Amino acid sequence: MDDFRWSIQGRDGQPMSDLASPTFPTQTDAEAWLSETWGELADAGAAAVTLVHFEDVVYGPMSLDPPA
Structure with missing residues (x-):
């Protein structure tokens, strides 16, 4: 079984x-x-997320700020 999760970083x-x-x-x-919850995460103070598979970074950090 695969184990993907988001590492959530603050400002x-x-x-x-x-x-x-x-x-x-x-x-x-x-x-x-993430596509369903990024707004809630940002409202809670999260600034970025990184996708992790087990302990390996898949990609990120990716900003949760709305596009300018």
Whole structure:
């Protein structure tokens, strides 16, 4: 079983321990969750996310700021 999750960083670049991503069986599932919840994460103070597969970075950090 695959283990994809989002590492959620605050404005200071540090992980936000109070915001935890669930784990997902596929990258597609993880990306679908983020597309539905990025606004809530940003409202809670998250500034960026990084997609992690087990302990390997898939991509990121990716800003949660809306496009200019």
